[in-house]
Amino acid sequence: AQKITQTQPGMFVQEKEAVTLDCTYDTSDPSYGLFWYKQPSSGEMIFLIYQGSYDQQNATEGRYSLNFQKARKSANLVISASQLGDSAMYFCAMREGPMYGGATNKLIFGTGTLLAVQP
């Protein structure tokens, strides 16, 4: 079974509008972390935002916010006031298990969503 599912292969958004990129995850571990990364055409992976499974509030980082719905196992990324420079691939990723005492901190990635911001 897919651990991380991103159902939107591609999306368009108008400049200055908000966009939501979907991510659902599957884990039986009560302790986990959720990450979003941006990958522009140049190829580098840029960390955007993090949500821990025990965090009470939704994470926010500037124009990025994470809509964390634990019961539904979803962690959607919301980008407000889209800019042309936001055009890129966006990956949702999960770390299973606690940060400490776990055997690994590896990330499991989804297949990504290609976002195109139109002027």
Next chain:
Amino acid sequence: GAGVSQSPSNKVTEKGKDVELRCDPISGHTALYWYRQRLGQGLEFLIYFQGNSAPDKSGLPSDRFSAERTGESVSTLTIQRTQQEDSAVYLCASSLGGLDKRGQETQYFGPGTRLLVL
């Protein structure tokens, strides 16, 4: 620079040859990770180092793949007898190995090595 660096940026090789890919993590980062990204795909985990030890090698696809890390710094990923299906971007990431100022284990990625096996 202060980020993760990888070399070479690009590598073209013939099927059956061995290749070595290098990763220099951010100074002071004790954790280091290798991932592979095939064209149009997400990242696949290969191996995780904590210090010079590799507690998780579960992602290495075959015994042709190996990695080592020395001095809690540089890591080398070696692919022996390369096959065409090994063609991909190989990404290295590092993290503090503890809570950073944001309070989470953030992995910072290098620019990757693009490997093409002909």
